[in-house]
Amino acid sequence: MKNRKNFQIYNSLSGKKEIFEPLNDNFVGMYVCGPTLYSEPHMGNMRTFINFDLIYRYLLHLGFKVKYVRNITDAGHITNSAGQEEDSIGKAARLEQMQSLEIVYKYNVKFQELQRIYNLLPPSIEPTATGHIQEQIEIIEQILDNGYAYVVNGSVYFDTKKYMKDFNYGILSGRKVDELENETRTLNAQDEKRFFADFALWKKANPEDMQIWRSPWGDGNPGWHIECTAMSTKYLGKHFDIHGGGMDLKFPHHEDEIAQSCGSFGCNPAKYWMHANMLNVNGQKMSKSFGNYFLPKEIIEGTTNLFKKAYPANVLRFFMMQAHYRSTLDFTETALDASEKGFSRLTDGLNLIEKLNISESSSFDVQSLVDSFYAAMNDDFNAPILIANLFEAVKQINLINDGNVTISKLDKDLLETEMKGFIFNVLGLEIASSNNDSILKPVMELVLDLRQQARANKDWTTSDKIRDGLAAAGIIVKDGKEGSSWN
RNA sequence: GGUCUCGUGGCCGAGAGGCUAGGCACCGGUCUGCAAAACCGUCUACAGCGGUUCGAAUCCGCUCGAGACCUCCA
Secondary structure, three states, rough: HHHHOEEEEOOOOOOEEOOOOEEOOOEEEEEEOEEEEEOOOOOOHHHHHHHHHHHHHHHHHHHEEEEEEOOOOOEEEEEOOOOOOOHHHHHHHHOOOHHHHHHHHHHHHHHHHHHHHHHOOOOOOOOOOOHHHHHHHHHHHHHHHHHOEEOOOOEEEHHHHHHHHOOOOOOOOOOOOOHHHHHHHOOOOOOHHHHHHHHOOEEOOOOOOOOEEEOOOOOOOOOOHHHHHHHHHHHHHHEEEEEEEEEEHHHHHHHHHHHHHHHOOOOOOOOEEEEEOOOEOOEEOOOOOOOOOOHHHHHHHOOOOOOOOOHHHHHHHHHHHHHOOOOOOOOOOHHHHHHHHHHHHHHHHHHOOOOOOOOOOOOOOOOHHHOOOOOHHHHHOOOHHHHHOOOOHHHHHHHHOOOOOOEEEHHHHHHHHHHHHHHHHHHHOOOOOOOOOHHHHHHHHHHHHHHHHHHHHOOHHHHHHHHHHHHHHHOEEEOOEEEEOOO
16 A cells, blocks of 8 residues: 555644554544534534545545544533533524424434535444434443442533543643633532533433433433444444544543543543634634624525625535645635636646647656655645645646647556546545536537637627627637637 | 634745745736637745744744634534
8 A cells, every 4th residue: 555655644632643553454433523403504514524524535545444423413411611501402493493303304404415515425324312322321321330420410420530530631632620620711500510620421301301311310311522422432432543523622522522431441532533623704713603604505506695606516625625624714705716716727637638649758757746646645634735736737737738748648547547536536526517508508509609600700790799698698608729618 | 811723925825944835816928800718937925023053934932913722613
């Protein structure tokens, strides 16, 4: 597997890039925290899933057998720092006058549709929290047995102080608990917890709760963090390769997952922890609470007033791939326009490669160009560098086309295969073949034929009238050496 | 208030002690009836001020600015 040479992943646990060595030979187990479906995921949410889709795709491209688990949160009692319980799904359900699972189903249908539109590969499995209540209870029991949790009034809390005697709480986020106490802004209503840093594993039911489950501690709901521990363990085992999620989940969610796994099985669930960075709008994180968000569908339909026009999903994907997954990315109209043009340059180059003239030998080093594709992605999935290298390939293709550079048959085949592999399979960009509208196509052929006749007769008035008329209808005619094309 | 991250050319973004990505825009050219498109070429930036070094955008310090987390969050 020469292409896996020096394949490195940035591990949030160590804060360094590490050579990637799977636990089991050629197999990779990857768990990514999915969405809470109380509303439609926004573009920022999608960025994380698109980034992990890139990671999944590249692992597959390198020949790994990957089991990719991404959960759907459809249950869970959440307690904020003020001690107030919030059930966002239940809240949405009451607002929309639906059952909780109806809400989740409704938004899951939309989420699945978005995944298709944005060309995300389906994970191996998308388990739901509500489908794994029993597993969650069993892990809580195990944590209780090990002495790292306690029961109060029908609720179960993780005993952080006890845990800290044996393990390092804060190993991932770098937080020190004694500092945390001072940092926490509000400390009221900590009634049931023994210690402010303790978190709920199981919450006693409230009368207004829409979803309630039975447990050894009475009717209630699982805590937010325990579902991921239960589902990752069930499908990937107690210790697996990669655990991913958005940067904002690092603390407390991922930190608490580690505590739960250590507290029940004695080991950190994942060897590599990966965190994708946020999508920004005007320098600020896109989020529901800031209200600066837009929906992934709005932008491809052009119905958000943030942008003048619609952008295809491909362009958005390409735009996001031009930034590294660990960097924040600013969403602006000019940046999107730049990506759209750049993307069409890339696709034009790719379409041109098939028509290239073959020479006896190549006048440039095709193999090292191809190697640079792998080198980029092997360096912690550096898609921006990959794209830069693909543009270098496009430049060579254009030079070949102009007759300034030569390529051999063998090299042409290599370059074509690898470019297609990286653009389609790794970056997940689908290149829509234009001119495929079944009704429009023959009409356009006729119109362009008439215009060509006019041009041949130097009847510029007619030919320009056709061109301007089509332009008004949104169809751009391009006059090339080998006839005219349109889109 | 605490912890952390980041400030790169007109814009978006990589890089991370010497080899100074890439895209878009601009400008020049080729092509073209004209235009558009396409293609080729040009364009040397790293917040400020100090320091370390033969050499710093990259390391250290300070200042200014932005953001994230500490609450649900992708």
